[in-house]
Amino acid sequence: MALQLLLSSDALGVLGQSIVTIGAIGGVATAFAARDIIGNLLVAGSVEGQVVEMGLTTTSLINPEKFPVIVPNSLFSSQVIVNKSRAQWFASLTKIPLRIEDIEKIPLISEEIKCMLKGYPKVFIGKDAPYCYLSRIEHSFAELTLGCNLKSMRKDELFAAEQDILLQAARIIRQHGAELGSNLNDQKNF
Numbered sequence: 001m002a003l004q005l006l007l008s009s010d011a012l013g014v015l016g017q018s019i020v021t022i023g024a025i026g027g028v029a030t031a032f033a034a035r036d037i038i039g040n041l042l043v044a045g046s047v048e049g050q051v052v053e054m055g056l057t058t059t060s061l062i063n064p065e066k067f068p069v070i071v072p073n074s075l076f077s078s079q080v081i082v083n084k085s086r087a088q089w090f091a092s093l094t095k096i097p098l099r100i101e102d103i104e105k106i107p108l109i110s111e112e113i114k115c116m117l118k119g120y121p122k123v124f125i126g127k128d129a130p131y132c133y134l135s136r137i138e139h140s141f142a143e144l145t146l147g148c149n150l151k152s153m154r155k156d157e158l159f160a161a162e163q164d165i166l167l168q169a170a171r172i173i174r175q176h177g178a179e180l181g182s183n184l185n186d187q188k189n190f
Contacts, residue, residue, distance in 0.1 A: 058072055059073055094165075105177070
């Protein structure tokens, strides 16, 4: 096929050497572009892993279980690829069920939680503002939805930040006389 292309190009007056040179330059450009991807954590379809090496036809990854995975590069042209290593933030969304006798206190609770989130040092404000709102109400309980973007960090730091945010939200809820939980049979030892 490549030989046919070169012979056809000669017949049309285009030097075969020009085509080979353009192909080589394209290959070098692709290699330079690919070097920025090495070491990144990619997700393509059901394949996830840290890029170890990129070749012309395959890419080598180490998956989360630390097993080597060889992926044909053609997969990347037919899949949505998520580059987790380049993420500036992680979305955090939590629903907190609570019991409260005076539902008129909910807007104040929501506002205090939003202020706490806006002032939290690991919350990424650049994308969307943190939020807290009443998302559900029934005869025995209400539900608040909290959401924010957390700055990019290691998983253990991310989990610690989410835990700290939940604990601070729980303190705010309790300061206003509400209890955590979704029904009256829940234990009050939260």
